[in-house]
Ligand SMILES: Cc1cc2nc3c(=O)[nH]c(=O)nc-3n(C[C@H](O)[C@H](O)[C@H](O)COP(=O)(O)OP(=O)(O)OC[C@H]3O[C@@H](n4cnc5c(N)ncnc54)[C@H](O)[C@@H]3O)c2cc1C
């Protein structure tokens with residue numbers, strides 16, 4: 151069955167409304183894109199949409215209560231919520247350096263979760 | 279009394295980059311004064327990525343971007359006072375600050391850089407009627423609760439305003455397991471970047487209601503719900519579209535205002551449109567030796583621009599101290615013309631320019647296929663075609679010295695011309 155999907159291109163400020171028509175996952179037509187980059191963008195968004203995951207993890211004995219972390223590289227969009235669930239069990243202990251690995255190879259994506267700041271030892275209750 | 283060469287008020291990205299630049303330019307005695315317990319400013323709570331694409335050519339999170347500057351500052355002899363709040367400054371560049379260790383501090387600086395950032399508009403400033411229960415937060419406060427303190431402030435959330443922070447918080451609440459009932463925006467276009475509309479709202483199937491507002495907040499102790507309504511073209515709520523939405527939390531993302539109490543205490547001339555100090559091409563304010571940069575001047579959408587303009591201020595302050603800064607010649611006023619809300623810098627000085635000047639402008643309305651035009655004494659000295667301009671995205675114009683040196687008269691006008699204006703003589 152032929153199906154149509156609508157996207158807003160985010161590659162440049164023109165924000166073209168692009169329509170992608172496919173049949174059994176095979177892309178038949180892309181229309182509405184102002185330029186070639188729009189076609190690449192919707193093809194990627196249709197076949198393998200990925201997003202960077204950024205969240206926080208509780209820290210013990212840190213200067214602040216939460217450590218911001220991110221995925222080294224973008225992960226498949228449909229795995230974001232499962233990644234969050236996986237990370238909800240994780241705790242770390244200060245000190246942490248920016249770039250330290252916090253969780254290796256999340257959900258077998260080959261992507262690790264890394265720290266996004268230095269966090270020294272302290273008593274975070276002083277902050278509040 | 280402490281004496282310093284350059285005192286920098288605020289240790290966010292603007293303060294950090296201006297300090298680094300002043301240091302590079304040879305200033306010995308630099309002091310950054312920050313009221314928070316850490317350097318980094320608002321970036322520390324902006325844990326999402328999207329920072330640094332221009333300066334570092336990679337996408338970083340806010341804390342990572344800040345970390346890079348903090349690491350650099352640590353390698354220098356720049357002094358930092360944390361947990362220190364500046365209470366007052368005057369036009370003689372005396373600073374009164376306070377902290378627990380030193381008590382009241384008096385600091386005399388040869389030059390001051392203002393980099394206090396901005397704060398959020400609150401409920402009182404947009405006048406939403408109704409009860410006054412708990413559960414109403416500005417987006418930045420909610421962001422701080424979740425990302426720094428680890429507390430999720432609610433389970434069922436309604437967001438008013440589609441600025442970037444509001445949309446980013448819609449995603450953050452959703453990923454943390456709260457339900458975001460919808461984002462309501464009074465204007466007919468989203469207030470933030472398209473990227474955030476797609477990746478923060480549409481990705482999570484959060485309804486974005488344009489031309490809508492909250493007309494009432496209900497709740498005894500905690501928020502119990504809000505009334506939302508569609509608005510007409512004059513932004514008046516339409517009575518029979520009113521609908522009650524149960525929720526326990528209301529997040530306001532209704533704009534930022536530069537934080538300028540200190541600037542005013544030093545009698546710095548202010549721009550009523552940007553709500554920030556009037557600055558020249560060196561980022562110097564109307565008070566000689568007082569410079570300003572970052573969100574305290576006008577609200578920036580990209581931190582990369584903040585860092586870049588902060589370097590101009592750092593260099594300006596260094597030049598002021600050693601007397602290299604060009605003597606102020608007759609000023610040329612820069613005015614916002616057609617479809618331009620404001621232009622920064624508002625003033626340029628000099629009879630001979632030897633460096634590019636970057637102008638930042640914010641447009642009033644979305645417009646396609648436009649030309650930005652710089653007019654001096656009625657003559658078009660610069661033109662540049664742009665495919666589209668939008669209020670959430672700042673327009674940057676780099677004007678070269680050979681064009682600047684053609685300026686006659688004491689006023690520049692910057693217009694954004696639409697297609698139909700083009701044919702006019
Ligand atoms: C929620 C949010 C999301 C954003 N997302 C992005 C994004 O995705 N990409 C991007 O490029 N940009 C983004 N930005 C913009 C960017 O973060 C800002 O433009 C930048 O942080 C502004 O820097 P600043 O140094 O001017 O202000 P701030 O970072 O606000 O720093 C000001 C500092 O001054 C201190 N201060 C204020 N008053 C005093 C006083 N009286 N005494 C002592 N210290 C004082 C404050 O404590 C603060 O640390 C975002 C901004 C926000 C708020």
Ligand code: SF4
Nearest residue numbers: 159162166184185188
């Ligand atoms: S399709 Fe091309 S012109 Fe249109 S928004 Fe995407 S990149 Fe810009």
